[in-house]
Amino acid sequence: MNILRPARHWSHSLDFSRLLGALRSLVAFALLMAVSRATLAQTPAPEPHPVSTVSGTVRNSDGNPVADASVFFDEKATTASVETKTKVDGTFSFLALRPGTYTVRAEKTGMRVAAPASLLLSMGEKKQIDLILERAPANPSGDAKEPAAASTMEFDDKPSFTVAGVTDWTNVGGHGSDTKLRTSESLAKETATLKSSDSGRTSADASEAARAADSHRKLGDRAEYSGDLLAAAREYEQAVRLNPSEQNYFSWGTELLLHRAIKPAAEVFEKGTAAHPKSGRMLAGLGAALYARGDYANAARDLCAAADLRPTDPSPYLFLGKMEKAAPEPLPCAAEKLARFARDQPANALANYYFAVSIWKSGQRSGNPQYLRRTELLLQKALAADPKLDPAYVQLGMVYAARANFAQAIEIYKKAAEINPQSSEAHYRLALAYKRVGEEEKSGRELKLYKEADQTETAAFEQQRREIRQFLIILKDQPAGSQPQ
Numbered sequence: 001m002n003i004l005r006p007a008r009h010w011s012h013s014l015d016f017s018r019l020l021g022a023l024r025s026l027v028a029f030a031l032l033m034a035v036s037r038a039t040l041a042q043t044p045a046p047e048p049h050p051v052s053t054v055s056g057t058v059r060n061s062d063g064n065p066v067a068d069a070s071v072f073f074d075e076k077a078t079t080a081s082v083e084t085k086t087k088v089d090g091t092f093s094f095l096a097l098r099p100g101t102y103t104v105r106a107e108k109t110g111m112r113v114a115a116p117a118s119l120l121l122s123m124g125e126k127k128q129i130d131l132i133l134e135r136a137p138a139n140p141s142g143d144a145k146e147p148a149a150a151s152t153m154e155f156d157d158k159p160s161f162t163v164a165g166v167t168d169w170t171n172v173g174g175h176g177s178d179t180k181l182r183t184s185e186s187l188a189k190e191t192a193t194l195k196s197s198d199s200g201r202t203s204a205d206a207s208e209a210a211r212a213a214d215s216h217r218k219l220g221d222r223a224e225y226s227g228d229l230l231a232a233a234r235e236y237e238q239a240v241r242l243n244p245s246e247q248n249y250f251s252w253g254t255e256l257l258l259h260r261a262i263k264p265a266a267e268v269f270e271k272g273t274a275a276h277p278k279s280g281r282m283l284a285g286l287g288a289a290l291y292a293r294g295d296y297a298n299a300a301r302d303l304c305a306a307a308d309l310r311p312t313d314p315s316p317y318l319f320l321g322k323m324e325k326a327a328p329e330p331l332p333c334a335a336e337k338l339a340r341f342a343r344d345q346p347a348n349a350l351a352n353y354y355f356a357v358s359i360w361k362s363g364q365r366s367g368n369p370q371y372l373r374r375t376e377l378l379l380q381k382a383l384a385a386d387p388k389l390d391p392a393y394v395q396l397g398m399v400y401a402a403r404a405n406f407a408q409a410i411e412i413y414k415k416a417a418e419i420n421p422q423s424s425e426a427h428y429r430l431a432l433a434y435k436r437v438g439e440e441e442k443s444g445r446e447l448k449l450y451k452e453a454d455q456t457e458t459a460a461f462e463q464q465r466r467e468i469r470q471f472l473i474i475l476k477d478q479p480a481g482s483q484p485q
Contacts, residue, residue, distance in 0.1 A: 050123045050124035051095050051096060051097055051123070051124070052095070052096040052099070052121045052122070052123060052124060052125045052126070052127070053093060053094070053095055053096075053125075053126045053127070054073065054093065054094045054095075054096065054102070054104060054119065054121070054126075054127045054129065055091065055092065055093035055094070055126075055127075055128060055129075056091070056092060056093075056104070056128055056129035056130050056131060057086075057089070057090045057091050057092075057130050057131075058071065058086050058090045058092065058106045058108075058130075058131045058132075058133060059090060059130060059131070059132055059133070060111070060132070060133055060134070063238070064090075065086070065088075065089050065090025065091075066086060066090050066106075066108060066111070066133050067086055067087065067088045067089070067090060068085055068086060068108070069085065069086045069090070069106050069107065069108040069111075069133060070083055070084075070085060070106065070107045070108065071083070071084050071085070071086060071092045071094075071104065071105070071106045071131070072103075072104070072105050072106075072107075073094040073096075073102060073103075073104055074102060074103045074104075074105070075096075075100055075101075075102055076100065076101040076102065076103065077100050077101070082094060086106075096121050098123070099121055099122050099123050100120075100121060101119070101120050101121075102119045102121060103119070104119065104129055104131065105131070106131040106133055107133075108133055111133040111134060128158045129158070130158065130241060132209060132241065132242065134207060134208050134209050159237070159264065159267060159268070160264075160267060160475060161261075161263070161264040161267070161473050161474065161475050162473070162474045163230060163233045163234070163261070163264075163471050163472070163473060164472045164473065164474045165230070165471075165472040166229050166230060166259070166469045166470065166471060166472065179326045180294075180326055182326075182461060183291070183322055183323065183325075183326040184288070184291055184292035185461075185464075185468075186322065187287075187288040187291060187292070187319060187322065187323075188257045188258050188288055188292070189258070190288075190315075190318075190319070191254055191257060191281075191284060191285045191288045192254045192257075192258060194250075194281035194284060194285070194315055195281070196246060196247060196250065196279070196281060207243075209242045209243050210242070210243045210245070212242050212243075213238075213239040213240075213241075213242035213243030213245070213248055214239070214243075216235045216236070216238045216239040216242065217235065217236060217239040217247070217248055217251055219231075219235045220232045220233075220234075220235030220236040220239065220251060220252075220255070221251075223235060224255065229255075229259060229469060229471065232255055233252075233255055233256065233259075233471065236248070236251050236252035236255050237252055239251070239252070240252050240268075244271075244272075244275055246272065246275075246276040246279050246282065249268060249269075249271065249272030249275065249276065249282065250272060250279070250281060250282060250285065252268050253265050253268040253269040253272060253282075253285050253286075253289070254285060256268060256471065257269075257285065257288060257289055257292075258468070259468065259469060259470055259471045260292075260468070260470040260471065261470075261471040261473045262289055262292045262293050263293065263473070263475070264471075264473055265285070265289040266286060266289035266290055266293065269282060269285045269286035269289055270286060272285075272286075273286055273302075278309060279309075280306040280307075280309040280310045280313060280315075280316060281306075281315075283302045283303070283305050283306035283309070283316070284302070284303060284306045284315060284316055284319055286299075286302045287299040287300070287302035287303040287306065287316075287319060287320075287323075288319065290302065291323055296323065296327045296328075296329075296331055297331065297332055299323060299331075300320060300323060300324075300327075300331035300332055300333055300334050301332060301333060303316050303319050303320040303323065303337075304316075304320065304332075304333040304334070304336075304337050306319075307320065307337045307340075307341075308337075311340065311344065312344070314341070314345065314348065314350075314351070316337075317337060317338060317341040317351065317354070318350060318354070320334055320337055320338065320354075321334075321338060321341075321350065321353075321354025321355075321357065321358075322354075324338065324354065324357060324358050324361070325354065325357050329361075330358065330361045330362045330365070334358055335355075335358045335359070335362060338351075338354050338355040338358045339355055339358075341354070341355065342354075342355040342378065346381070347385050348385065349382045349383070349385035349386035349389050349392070350382070350386075350389075351382075352378045352379070352381040352382035352385065353378070353379065353382040353389060353391065353392045353395070355378055356374075356375045356378035356379045356382065356392075356395060357395065359371050359374050359375050359378065360375045360395065360398075360399075363375065372399055372402060372403060375395070375399050376396065376399050379392050379395055379396040379399070380396070383396070388419055390416040390419040390420040390423055390426065391416075391423075391425075393412050393413070393415050393416035393419065393426070394412075394413065394416045394423070394425050394426050394429060396412050397409040397410075397412035397413040397416065397429055397430075397433070398429065400412060401429070401432075401433060401436075406433050406436045406437050407437070409429075409433050410430065410433045410434065410437070413426055413429050413430040413433060414430065417430060417449075421453075422453050422456055422457065423453065424450050424453035424454040424457055427446045427447075427449040427450035427453055428446075428447075428450040430446045431443045431444075431446035431447040431450055434446060
């Protein structure tokens with residue numbers, strides 16, 4: 001083994017060229033280290049990776065916080081799990097270092113295991129969750145028993161809004177004669193009348209939370225009837241938290257929709273649809289809320305989906321037909337579903353009428369003259385089924401006017417006005433037709449009747465709206481100082 005030892009004296013044969021090369025290498029290395037340190041000093045330190053937070057409260061079925069409960073935070077992709085204990089006020093919190101799907105579940109001895117809440121987290125996101133633990137029933141020996149499976153569900157995320165108060169209808173905005181506004185009001189009222197295929201009764205062996213939720217929903221019904229709208233909204237929300245059944249979701253969403261809390265109503269119906277994807281009336285309620293927000297395309301798609309769930313139920317088709325008539329453009333999927341409605345229920349006057357309206361709207365944009373004949377035949381079928389359907393007469397008169405057959409159009413418009421003297425549209429169309437044939441005096445008379453009928457319709461509509469009080473909504477993510485919705 002060769003070991004380097006220090007030389008005892010300088011030899012005359014020392015290679016000065018090698019020594020000089022070594023010195024040059026040392027100088028170059030020192031310069032390189034100095035440059036590297038300067039470069040590192042100029043490079044900013046990487047920003048800390050954002051984390052997601054999940055916090056919430058564990059409560060019992062009475063709404064009281066549960067202290068010292070075990071809460072587990074499980075990551076689906078890795079099956080990793082973290083446990084914490086709730087504080088005296090029932091609160092807990094977790095941090096997530098990466099995006100993904102997680103579940104949060106709570107347990108405590110002597111209480112039923114809460115159903116886990118599923119979450120999809122993105123980086124930097126904050127989630128708030130409430131979990132409910134029921135008291136476990138006592139067994140014959142008097143000891144509490146703890147079943148392995150959950151017997152109730154919970155409303156996973158707190159809503160993004162708070163009902164702050166009630167005001168009158170004038171804060172809604174828009175004029176009473178606006179077609180979209182009238183249609184959305186009509187849809188809101190009709191949504192409240194939709195029935196569920198489920199009887200909605202709470203069985204004798206239902207869970208304690210389900211029975212408590214049923215009680216809260218009934219309290220909400222009574223509060224709505226008595227005019228205490230804030231209490232009604234809060235009772236319906238509590239019912240969903242205790243038992244997110246289809247009926248409880250629908251009652252809460254409908255209450256918000258009826259009182260013009262459009263965005264919160266859409267949020268509740270969206271959650272209700274996710275929890276109960278087979279509920280046609282939940283989809284109809286969501287469609288009505290989206291239509292009121294001006295999201296016509298998605299409103300139509302939800303109504304089309306509701307029609308597919310129960311093809312024999314006329315309600316989704318009627319909602320869709322009203323939207324198609326009032327919307328500025330033909331709605332996606334509307335023609336297809338309304339065609340099925342008319343085909344499956346040929347004796348239904350409204351089925352034929354709304355399909356005729358759909359063909360009329362799309363035909364006017366396509367320029368295909370065949371649409372006039374198809375529209376005419378459908379309207380004649382609608383009037384054969386219901387000779388008193390005055391909107392069908394008005395639409396039929398428009399078909400004849402489009403063919404420049406004003407004499408026939410006048411007779412049809414007159415029929416509509418006879419059936420419904422307060423039809424402003426019938427008088428307006430009749431005034432235009434008289435003007436086209438040169439009968440100015442009759443045109444002026446009909447125009448006067450149109451203005452009177454329009455004023456009467458508007459006054460009646462606004463009187464109805466004065467009876468509707470609107471919820472004042474504070475969105476949790478809205479800037480401070482902004483006006484409630």
